[in-house]
Amino acid sequence: DSGVTQTPKHLITATGQRVTLRCSPRSGDLSVYWYQQSLDQGLQFLIQYYNGEERAKGNILERFSAQQFPDLHSELNLSSLELGDSALYFCASSSGGGRETQYFGPGTRLLVL
Amino acid sequence: AQSVTQLGSHVSVSEGALVLLRCNYSSSVPPYLFWYVQYPNQGLQLLLKYTSAATLVKGINGFEAEFKKSETSFHLTKPSAHMSDAAEYFCAVSGSGYALNFGKGTSLLVTP
Numbered sequence: 001d002s003g004v005t006q007t008p009k010h011l012i013t014a015t016g017q018r019v020t021l022r023c024s025p026r027s028g029d030l031s032v033y034w035y036q037q038s039l040d041q042g043l044q045f046l047i048q049y050y051n052g053e054e055r056a057k058g059n060i061l062e063r064f065s066a067q068q069f070p071d072l073h074s075e076l077n078l079s080s081l082e083l084g085d086s087a088l089y090f091c092a093s094s095s096g097g098g099r100e101t102q103y104f105g106p107g108t109r110l111l112v113l
Numbered sequence: 114a115q116s117v118t119q120l121g122s123h124v125s126v127s128e129g130a131l132v133l134l135r136c137n138y139s140s141s142v143p144p145y146l147f148w149y150v151q152y153p154n155q156g157l158q159l160l161l162k163y164t165s166a167a168t169l170v171k172g173i174n175g176f177e178a179e180f181k182k183s184e185t186s187f188h189l190t191k192p193s194a195h196m197s198d199a200a201e202y203f204c205a206v207s208g209s210g211y212a213l214n215f216g217k218g219t220s221l222l223v224t225p
Contacts (some may be wrong), residue, residue, distance in 0.1 A: 004155065034210055043203065043215035056212055059179070090156060092213075099145045099207045104157040 004105035006091050011110045021108045025072055027092030031055070032074040033094070033102060034066055038087040040093040050097040081112045098108065102108055115140040115206040117187075119216035127224050128180030134174075134219050139185065145207035146187045148178055152200045153219075158195040160202075173190060174198070199223045 003026035005020035013019055025032050034046040036059075045058035059067075063081075068074045078085060088109050092102040120135040138144055145164050148213050149157040161172025168180045178189045187204060205213040 002158070004156075035126075035178040042217045043213075045214065048212055084114055092157075097209050097211065101147075101162055102161055102213060103159070104149075106156045 001105040002105065004091060004093050004103050006105040006108050006109060008057075009106065010109050010111075012113065013081060014079055014113055015083060017081050017112075018077065019081065019110065021078070021089055021091075021110075023074045023091030023093075023105060025074070025091075026103055027098040029093035029095050029103075030072065031094045031097050031100075031102075032068055032072070033092040034060075034067060034074070035078050035090040035092065036087050037107070041087075043090075043103075046076070053072075055097055066087045078110070080112070083112050085087075086110055114214075115142075115144060116214055117146075117204045117206045117216040119202075119204050119219050121219055122217065123220045123222065125222040125224060126194045128196055130195050132189070132194045132198065132221065134202050134204075134221065135139040136186060136187045136216060137185050138190065138204075138206050142159060142204060146178075146180065147205040147207075147213065148172065148176070148187075149203045149215075150156075150200050150205050151203065157203065162190070194221075194223045196223050196225070 005024045030051045037043045044061040048056040066076045089105045090107045091105045094100040148160040154169045171177045204216040
């Protein structure tokens with residue numbers, strides 16, 4: 001158990017819908033990272049937040065957004081969902097905003113029908 | 114930009130045999146390199162991490178990796194494979210904003 005929690009574990013929805021994925025980092029960690037894992041694209045970095053502020057952006061679509069709240073939990077919002085958004089979404093946390101070890105949550109498996 | 118390439122999407126070894134999973138990196142700055150393991154239906158677990166302190170890095174579950182700058186490699190090894198080692202293994206390099214850039218993964222199969 002990494003100490004990072006993600007909810008829900010599974011999510012099934014329809015095209016065009018909007019969903020919210022939630023992540024709680026390890027106690028004391030200030031950084032939260034979101035990654036997408038799909039069969040065709042592999043593991044891709046989406047976005048990083050550090051202490052409530054956006055720190056870095058990766059291959060995140062404009063339909064996707066995220067935020068980190070004062071209690072340091074983070075939410076990833078996916079809107080206008082397409083079939084291709086079906087994937088495993090991981091959250092990771094680290095103690096700081098640098099190269100500290102990232103600890104991964106169990107993931108949220110999203111299926112868009 | 115920093116990137117890694119994992120050679121071999123599937124590797125099969127017999128139980129008790131040497132495990133060797135290959136990873137080559139590309140980085141314009143001294144890299145931080147990682148190996149993660151993913152068991153079925155689970156998240157990623159850190160096996161080991163290279164941060165320039167020592168070229169031979171020992172990790173959990175008997176795994177180790179050696180950083181070779183001249184070969185731009187960071188291969189993962191284990192002297193004797195166990196059935197429980199069957200999983201997906203990912204090499205990663207710390208990239209822009211310190212996010213991780215992952216390789217495509219190597220699926221390790223261990224046969225009795």
